Amino acid sequence: MKKLTLVLSVFVVLAMLLAACQPAATPAPEKPAEPTKAPEKPAEPTKAPEKPPEVSAAVNKEVCSGKTIKFLTIQPHNVAAQNLQTWFQEVSGATVELIVVPYDNVIEKAVLDVTSGANEVDVVEYWYPGLGTLVESNVLENLDQWYVDNAGWLKADDFFPTYFDTFTKIGNSRYGIPYDGDMHILWYYKPLLEKYNLKPPATWDEYLNVCKTITEGEKGAAYGCAIMGAKIPLILIGTYLNRLGSYGGSFFDANGKPVINSPEAVAALEGLVEQSKYALPTASAVAFDEALGGWFTGKVGMVEFWTDLGSMTDDPTASKIVGQWGVVPLPKGPGDKGKVVASVNAGFGVGVSTGSKNKACAFEFLKFTADPETAKRYNTVVGGIDPVRKSTLEDPKYIEFVGKEVADAIREAHKNAVAWPTSALWFKLQEPLNDNLSLALTGQKTPKQALDDTQKAWEDLLK
Amino acid sequence: MNATIEKYTPKLMVLPTFVILLIISLVPLIYVLGISFTDSTISKPFNDFIWFENYKKALTDEVFGDSLVNTLIFAFVVTTIQTFLGFVLAFAMQRERKLSGVLRTLALLPLFTPPVAIAMIWRLIYDPNQGMLNYYLVKWGLTNAPIAFLGDKTLAFPSIMLADIWQWTPFCFLLCLAALQSLPRDPYEAAMVDGASAWYVFKRLTLPMVAPQVIVIFLFRFLIALKVFDLIYMLTFGGPGNTTQVASFYIYRVSFKQFQTGYGGALSILVLILISVLATLLTKGRELLLKRVE
Numbered sequence: 036m037k038k039l040t041l042v043l044s045v046f047v048v049l050a051m052l053l054a055a056c057q058p059a060a061t062p063a064p065e066k067p068a069e070p071t072k073a074p075e076k077p078a079e080p081t082k083a084p085e086k087p088p089e090v091s092a093a094v095n096k097e098v099c100s101g102k103t104i105k106f107l108t109i110q111p112h113n114v115a116a117q118n119l120q121t122w123f124q125e126v127s128g129a130t131v132e133l134i135v136v137p138y139d140n141v142i143e144k145a146v147l148d149v150t151s152g153a154n155e156v157d158v159v160e161y162w163y164p165g166l167g168t169l170v171e172s173n174v175l176e177n178l179d180q181w182y183v184d185n186a187g188w189l190k191a192d193d194f195f196p197t198y199f200d201t202f203t204k205i206g207n208s209r210y211g212i213p214y215d216g217d218m219h220i221l222w223y224y225k226p227l228l229e230k231y232n233l234k235p236p237a238t239w240d241e242y243l244n245v246c247k248t249i250t251e252g253e254k255g256a257a258y259g260c261a262i263m264g265a266k267i268p269l270i271l272i273g274t275y276l277n278r279l280g281s282y283g284g285s286f287f288d289a290n291g292k293p294v295i296n297s298p299e300a301v302a303a304l305e306g307l308v309e310q311s312k313y314a315l316p317t318a319s320a321v322a323f324d325e326a327l328g329g330w331f332t333g334k335v336g337m338v339e340f341w342t343d344l345g346s347m348t349d350d351p352t353a354s355k356i357v358g359q360w361g362v363v364p365l366p367k368g369p370g371d372k373g374k375v376v377a378s379v380n381a382g383f384g385v386g387v388s389t390g391s392k393n394k395a396c397a398f399e400f401l402k403f404t405a406d407p408e409t410a411k412r413y414n415t416v417v418g419g420i421d422p423v424r425k426s427t428l429e430d431p432k433y434i435e436f437v438g439k440e441v442a443d444a445i446r447e448a449h450k451n452a453v454a455w456p457t458s459a460l461w462f463k464l465q466e467p468l469n470d471n472l473s474l475a476l477t478g479q480k481t482p483k484q485a486l487d488d489t490q491k492a493w494e495d496l497l498k
Numbered sequence: 499m500n501a502t503i504e505k506y507t508p509k510l511m512v513l514p515t516f517v518i519l520l521i522i523s524l525v526p527l528i529y530v531l532g533i534s535f536t537d538s539t540i541s542k543p544f545n546d547f548i549w550f551e552n553y554k555k556a557l558t559d560e561v562f563g564d565s566l567v568n569t570l571i572f573a574f575v576v577t578t579i580q581t582f583l584g585f586v587l588a589f590a591m592q593r594e595r596k597l598s599g600v601l602r603t604l605a606l607l608p609l610f611t612p613p614v615a616i617a618m619i620w621r622l623i624y625d626p627n628q629g630m631l632n633y634y635l636v637k638w639g640l641t642n643a644p645i646a647f648l649g650d651k652t653l654a655f656p657s658i659m660l661a662d663i664w665q666w667t668p669f670c671f672l673l674c675l676a677a678l679q680s681l682p683r684d685p686y687e688a689a690m691v692d693g694a695s696a697w698y699v700f701k702r703l704t705l706p707m708v709a710p711q712v713i714v715i716f717l718f719r720f721l722i723a724l725k726v727f728d729l730i731y732m733l734t735f736g737g738p739g740n741t742t743q744v745a746s747f748y749i750y751r752v753s754f755k756q757f758q759t760g761y762g763g764a765l766s767i768l769v770l771i772l773i774s775v776l777a778t779l780l781t782k783g784r785e786l787l788l789k790r791v792e
Binding site for chain 2: 143146147150168171172173174255265266267268315316317318319320321325328329332334462463466470473474476477478479480
């Protein structure tokens with residue numbers, strides 16, 4: 036026993052020495068970025084341009100020929116990434132290898148790749164709320180000069196303002212390009228609504244009524260709505276934000292102070308909990324796959340989903356409800372503060388890893404991905420990538436691909452888009468919110484209690 | 499000279515193994531112990547030495563406390579059932595019969611299946627809308643509406659336990675089978691000559707002789723079950739609420755979702771201490787039990 040105590044003591048002393056001898060790192064940022072408000076000023080370039088901007092996005096074969104670059108992408112975008120892989124290989128002579136990870140693991144994979152020194156990844160597709168974390172961890176190359184050098188063909192003002200700053204900018208610098216614009220809109224299955232003489236809902240009260248009427252009428256054969264409430268931040272917080280924004284609530288006020296237990300926020304969660312009682316069973320276990328399973332088989336009347344659902348639904352190999360759907364903006368919240376919003380749930384940017392071993396070619400890949408002509412190509416094939424450029428949304432080929440109804444809904448949605456925070460602290464903050472939303476959804480806490488607890492947790496974390 | 503060589507040769511032979519073990523086990527342990535005294539994040543290892551702040555925080559962290567309780571309940575329940583089922587199966591299959599080889603191989607299949615595949619299989623089985631289980635429950639009139647096994651706060655944890663029992667019972671079966679087949683045959687022959695009944699033979703011969711090994715099997719499996727992660731990650735992500743959150747999954751969330759590696763390190767050390775204490779207690783318990791059996 037004495038020996039054991041001695042050995043343990045030696046370990047503890049060694050560990051404490053190890054910890055104490057490390058140099059102090061730079062302090063963490065004190066408060067998160069304002070979540071729902073886009074910065075007013077465009078990014079200021081850090082340096083004056085030394086050469087005229089590139090007028091063409093043509094890939095420089097010389098720097099890529101014979102090289103191999105690795106593109107970190109998410110599983111739901113695998114098909115789109117394969118397209119980019121093929122197209123880029125054709126024009127560059129490079130080999131592109133894909134590293135495909137689950138959508139909720141992409142930030143940790145990117146951070147670990149650089150911080151561990153593995154440096155396998157050259158180009159990173161990142162979920163935009165993780166941008167602050169990536170920048171704080173020095174994972175992404177600063178692109179200020181790149182934006183200046185490529186201004187000629189890049190046409191940065193063609194990016195939707197909703198996405199441009201939110202997906203790429205931390206402080207006054209940019210670290211990526213917008214790649215996938217992901218907003219939620221409300222999809223409905225026409226035959227189910229028509230069966231009960233219901234119209235697509237314009238308010239959340241109407242939404243509840245439609246959902247309840249169909250669910251009670253169908254007696255288990257179908258459900259009025261599918262609510263994605265699985266305990267995964269992207270899923271559950273996204274579903275909540277659809278309501279929070281439209282009820283007039285937000286995560287933080289204009290000064291960055293948490294206001295997650297505001298009356299509007301509580302009312303939004305109460306609405307979600309009430310709606311979930313009539314949703315595809317059981318909201319707390321429904322994620323993409325479950326919601327899509329119900330939707331494609333005609334078992335679900337309505338689903339809040341991303342803008343590419345139409346093209347997926349019209350694929351007869353996957354869906355039984357081809358051509359039988361409609362789409363409208365998300366419902367409006369109640370009261371004076373109620374409005375129609377479109378939550379930017381998901382949404383991805385692409386940047387170059389600081390650990391890239393083939394940086395020159397990685398930048399060529401970035402250029403190729405940002406090229407408006409490439410964007411039109413990947414936005415008009417099934418692959419889960421939604422437009423980030425205004426020109427793509429107005430492109431007749433794109434409108435033909437998704438249908439006028441969807442293009443109109445996307446255009447409308449951009450008027451009131453609400454985004455997630457991108458501060459480096461967000462990944463700490465989202466966990467208590469995710470926990471408490473799930474506890475409210477399963478009835479283990481009241482909505483008020485859940486959001487009061489979240490508010491307290493956030494205040495503690497931001498101290 | 500020869501005496502010196504003879505004295506040091508065994509130690510030198512062991513040295514490479516010792517060094518490798520030291521590197522792969524102690525160095526990471528010291529590293530984790532080190533960061534547990536700091537306010538580290540994933541990009542800032544050893545950021546600010548804060549003494550025991552992470553440990554203080556852990557001791558007042560309700561979610562961590564709940565996850566530890568969940569871990570212990572999970573490990574105890576699944577290990578007890580798996581050891582019992584494994585022993586029953588092994589006892590039934592210990593004698594060579596027709597197709598016994600095929601049956602043994604079939605029984606071992608879950609053990610050879612990757613955990614991710616097992617989780618996917620059970621996720622499909624439990625699916626409320628297209629899952630096999632709900633299909634038959636509704637078809638046979640056992641329930642009016644499909645049940646969301648993984649979304650229900652009371653059913654989610656037992657559902658994960660069931661998947662784990664399916665996955666790990668073969669492990670206990672395999673070890674129990676080996677234990678039963680290693681028992682000496684003489685006492686059985688003597689009992690047969692004396693005309694002892696099957697129940698008497700089981701109670702007075704098999705059980706006392708095999709008990710030490712079965713307790714070790716229970717101990718091994720219990721320690722493995724304390725580290726459950728894959729099924730939780732794949733099936734419920736710790737939800738609904740925190741009902742299926744276990745310690746390893748919480749540590750993962752803190753370290754790799756919130757990137758608080760310092761705090762995650764402190765939680766890991768606390769879990770390590772808990773497991774060490776439990777292992778010591780169980781080993782002592784085993785020794786006491788064996789004395790009683792003898």
